[in-house]
Amino acid sequence: MKILLIEDDREAASYLIQALDEAGHVTHHAADGETGYAMASGMDYEVLIVDRMLPRRDGLSIVESLRAENNKTPVLILSALGEVDDRVTGLRAGGDDYLTKPYAFTELLARVEVLARRSSPGEGATSFTVGDLSLDRLSRKVERGGEAILLQPREFRLLEYLMKHAGKVVTRTMLLENVWDYHFDPQTNVIDVHMSRLRSKIDRGFKTPLLQTIRGAGYMIRE
Amino acid sequence: MSSLNRFGQLLRTTTFRLTAVFILIFIVFSVLLLAFITLQSSIIIQRQQAADIDHEITQLQKVESTKGIRALAFAVDRLAAAPGPGIYYLGDANGQMIVGNVNTFPSDVLHEEGSHSFNYDKPPPIDTDSTDLTDPHPAGYAVVQTVSLPSGFILVVGRDVVERRGFTAIIFQGFFAGVIGILVLSILAGAITARRVLRRIDAINATSTTIMTGNLSERIPVTRRNDEFDGLATNLNAMLDRIESLMQGMKEVTDNVAHDLKTPLTRLRNQAEAALRDASGTEAQREALETTISESDKLIRTFNALLMIARAEAGAPSGALSDVDVSAVADDVAELYGPVAEDEGLTLDTKVTAGIHLRANRELLGQALVNLVDNAMKYGKTGEGAGKITVGVREAEGRVLIEVDDNGPGIPVEDRKRVLERFVRLEKSRTEPGSGLGLSLVAAVARLHKGTFRIEDNGPGARAVIDLPAV
Numbered sequence: 001m002k003i004l005l006i007e008d009d010r011e012a013a014s015y016l017i018q019a020l021d022e023a024g025h026v027t028h029h030a031a032d033g034e035t036g037y038a039m040a041s042g043m044d045y046e047v048l049i050v051d052r053m054l055p056r057r058d059g060l061s062i063v064e065s066l067r068a069e070n071n072k073t074p075v076l077i078l079s080a081l082g083e084v085d086d087r088v089t090g091l092r093a094g095g096d097d098y099l100t101k102p103y104a105f106t107e108l109l110a111r112v113e114v115l116a117r118r119s120s121p122g123e124g125a126t127s128f129t130v131g132d133l134s135l136d137r138l139s140r141k142v143e144r145g146g147e148a149i150l151l152q153p154r155e156f157r158l159l160e161y162l163m164k165h166a167g168k169v170v171t172r173t174m175l176l177e178n179v180w181d182y183h184f185d186p187q188t189n190v191i192d193v194h195m196s197r198l199r200s201k202i203d204r205g206f207k208t209p210l211l212q213t214i215r216g217a218g219y220m221i222r223e
Numbered sequence: 224m225s226s227l228n229r230f231g232q233l234l235r236t237t238t239f240r241l242t243a244v245f246i247l248i249f250i251v252f253s254v255l256l257l258a259f260i261t262l263q264s265s266i267i268i269q270r271q272q273a274a275d276i277d278h279e280i281t282q283l284q285k286v287e288s289t290k291g292i293r294a295l296a297f298a299v300d301r302l303a304a305a306p307g308p309g310i311y312y313l314g315d316a317n318g319q320m321i322v323g324n325v326n327t328f329p330s331d332v333l334h335e336e337g338s339h340s341f342n343y344d345k346p347p348p349i350d351t352d353s354t355d356l357t358d359p360h361p362a363g364y365a366v367v368q369t370v371s372l373p374s375g376f377i378l379v380v381g382r383d384v385v386e387r388r389g390f391t392a393i394i395f396q397g398f399f400a401g402v403i404g405i406l407v408l409s410i411l412a413g414a415i416t417a418r419r420v421l422r423r424i425d426a427i428n429a430t431s432t433t434i435m436t437g438n439l440s441e442r443i444p445v446t447r448r449n450d451e452f453d454g455l456a457t458n459l460n461a462m463l464d465r466i467e468s469l470m471q472g473m474k475e476v477t478d479n480v481a482h483d484l485k486t487p488l489t490r491l492r493n494q495a496e497a498a499l500r501d502a503s504g505t506e507a508q509r510e511a512l513e514t515t516i517s518e519s520d521k522l523i524r525t526f527n528a529l530l531m532i533a534r535a536e537a538g539a540p541s542g543a544l545s546d547v548d549v550s551a552v553a554d555d556v557a558e559l560y561g562p563v564a565e566d567e568g569l570t571l572d573t574k575v576t577a578g579i580h581l582r583a584n585r586e587l588l589g590q591a592l593v594n595l596v597d598n599a600m601k602y603g604k605t606g607e608g609a610g611k612i613t614v615g616v617r618e619a620e621g622r623v624l625i626e627v628d629d630n631g632p633g634i635p636v637e638d639r640k641r642v643l644e645r646f647v648r649l650e651k652s653r654t655e656p657g658s659g660l661g662l663s664l665v666a667a668v669a670r671l672h673k674g675t676f677r678i679e680d681n682g683p684g685a686r687a688v689i690d691l692p693a694v
Contacts, residue, residue, distance in 0.1 A: 102523055104516075154558060180559060184590040193562040 001025045001116050004045040006036030006062065007078070008054050016049070019105050020112075033057025040066055045073055046116045049108075052079035052090065060093040067094035074115040076108070087183065106217040110169040128163035131223040133202060133210055135163050144202055154179065155198050162211070162221040171218035195219055238420045242413025249409075250402055257398050261391055268390070269366075272382045273338075276368045279380050284372070292374055296322050299378070310365050310381035321376070325365070332369055333377050340366045340384075423452045427459070439467045472536070476529070484525065491518045528660040535587060535667035544672075547583040549623060550575045553616045556592040560600070564612060569604055571596070574615035579623055581694055583672055588625075591668040594661040595627040595687045603629025603684060622674075623691045630684035642678065665689065 003025050007013040010031065017027045028045070030036035033054040040048055040062065048066075052059040063075050077095040079086060090098045097111050127136045133144045140156060142149045151159065157179045162170060172191040176182055195211070203209040212220050233239060279302070287295040296313055303311040303324035312323035318333050320326050325343060332339045343363050367381025426444055433441045442463060443456040498511030557573045564571035592614070599612045608630070615626040634642060642662050662676075665687070669676035674691035 104520075180555060182555070182559075182589050183586055184593060190559055190563050193566055194559075197562055 001046045001113075002044070003027045003047050003049060003112065004030065004036070004040055004043070005049045006030045006033070006040070006054060006059065007049070007051045008032060009051075016105070016108070020109070023109055025112075031055075033059065033062055037062045037065060040073070041069060041071060047112050048073050048075045049112065050075055050077055050095075052077055052081065060090065060095075063094045076111055076115055078103075078108075106169070107171050107173065110171045110174060110218060113168050114165050114170065114174070125164075128160070128166065130163055130166045130210055130221050131208065132206075133163075133221075135159060142202070144206065149201055151198075151201060154194070155201065158194060158198055159202065159221075162219065167220065167222045169214050169217050169220050174218070233414060233417050233421065236417040236421055238417040239413045242409055242416070246406060246409045246413075249405065253398065253402060257394065261394060264394075265391065272366065272384075273368075276366075276380050276382065280368055280370055280378065283378060283380070284370070287372055287374065292372075292376065295372075295376075295378075299323065308383040308385075310367055310379070310383060312377075312379035314377050314379075316375045316377065318377075323379070325379075328367075328379070332367060332379065336369050336371055338366065338368055340364070420452075427452075427456065434463065439463070439470060469536070480529065484522065487518055487522050487525075491515055491522070494518065525660065528664060531587070531590070532660065532664050532667045535664065535671045544582045544584055547581055547585045547588065548578065549581050549583065549588065549625065550577050550579045550616050552585060552589050553592060553614050553625065556589060556596060557614045560593070560596045564600060567600065567604065569600060569610040569612055571612045571614065574613055574617070576617045579616055579618055579693075581623055581672070581691060583691075584668075587668045587671065591665040591689060592625065592627070594665050595689075598661055598687070599627050599629040599631075599685075603631030605631055609684070618693055621693050623693050625689040625691070626686055628681045628684060628686045630681060633680060633683060633685045634678055636680075662687075 001024075003020060005013060005016055005020075005027050007016070007029070008031050013029050013031070017029055020027045028039060028043075030039050034056045036050070036054065037057060048063075050059040050062055054062075059077060059079075063077070066073065066075075074096045075094065076097045076099060077090045078099055078101060079090065080101045087098045087100075096115055099108060099111060126138050127134060129135075132146075133142070135142050135156075137160065142151055142156065142159065158175065161175065161178050173183075175191050175195075176184075195213075199209070199211045203211055208223070210221050210223065212222070214220055283295060283298060286298050299311050299313045300322040302309060303322060310323075310325050312320060312325055312328070314320045314323070314333065318330075327344050329339075329341050332341065341364075343365050364384045365381050366384050367379050370378045370380075372378055430441050430443045442460045445453050445456045445460070494511050494515050498508045498515070501507050501511065553575050554573060557571055557575075561571050596612065596614065603612060604610050609632075611628075611630045613626075613628040615624070615628070617624050617626075666676040669689045669691065672691045674689060676687070676689050679686040679688055
């Protein structure tokens, strides 16, 4: 995947570029807002990672300008400002996701990969299938191997989110944000407990488990 | 402060300026009023005089027609001799005066019937030993009516208007005396009021100066007059109380941060050093690094909690508050934590009145509730038959009460206030994970929403109550 990173902290940038490279992505780097904006509007990237506070031009204005030019490249905003209202202004400016510093690289990687998928078709799909597990978004029915599985509304949304991003790692905070719509720190293993309940419903009694725990990162559903 | 300087300050006070403006407005209105009165009265006097003149002429004509010209001459002579503004003249057709007190008329007055007005030489008063010897013929202004009698004689009856003008002059004099009096009194009153105001302001300024030099415990004196200055002083004092408590809080936080962040930072550093020294193998190094990451995650968590508290304490911009369904937030949190509670052998119930709305920060309210449930789960599970947690939202007497109950050992009365402080953890062993910031955040969130947070007895157990004003 081709990624543009606009970040003025050289050390943080070189670490990120290396880590993204190890994950199999090609990353270009811009160290200030003007260069970043020129590169973003001149070249075709799959995801932009934009620091909010940059020299010469601030991150939000880059995103706003790109959106005004009808550039729909997904943007992940990085910021040291993590309050709810900061997040809201970031997303309102046209950002697709918002990550507060300091962050774990696994968290950033998971979000970048999910964002890239977002620009590909499948977003508006009415049903998802992973192996013999299928989920119908309209009738809200879940089946595995032809057998209906009864899920609670929240479990359905969890599974829906996982299947929408099948084959990608989703982190616990991503689940809390997207399934519960809260951005706070859940403190304990709340998400894990919900996931283990979901797992017992969709994987118990089947030979191949679909729902996998990715150590140190989160969860993934795949064949 | 020199007295001149002091006087200048007096002139610059708002009170004094206001007084000056009012005086000006008063004078303008008085002039307008006076002009109106003068105009009105002169019109009335004029009409009255005209009527008087007409009446006298009618009377005199009657005298002439009934008793003859001699009686008329006699009557005119008597009237002319009386002191006052009256002007009388009786003459023959050739303009020769027979009787009267004025002889110097412009020629047309005697030849044309009707009203005339003109300047004339006033004869000296007959009845007094004239004090005005320097000017025996003062200028007069006459308004007269000329009638030509059937017998061919000319009768002129009129009034000297100069006296009427004297009346207007008296009104003016009175008015000016009044205005000057009022001016003097107002300036005096303004100065006195301004001085009083200045004295109160000086007291406030003196206190502010003391405070600015570092003595935060100083307060502005409040009198028993209960006026607007006392209102101001009370508010300023309340503000100072808040500042003082914030400063106190900040000092505590710095102390706490020094202790509670330095300890894990030291641990972190030690682990990294140990890993670096360890030459035995990659597995041990890997383990040490993983511990390092989880330690730093804990630190970040503590740091975030501190920042969140600071933000909530500072008060959120009003834009960050929106209409929030508090009942839904409570249900969300209960739903989120239900499975966790169940796994730990606890029961988590809800007693939520549906559809209670507030202007609130949904995230912070959610976080506060999560902290309370988390606490109840940690500390409410020991004890006989314990493990029952209830999340409740209800409305009572204009308040919205968000409650989290447990039936564990509860919190002793003497500790209920202390646990709200930052980094305070009651269990000495610190076996349960946690930063000791959970309840401080709840308290800060409650304050942000203009409410309070308290811990009550649930007999047995603890009841944490976020008490917010209803919309």
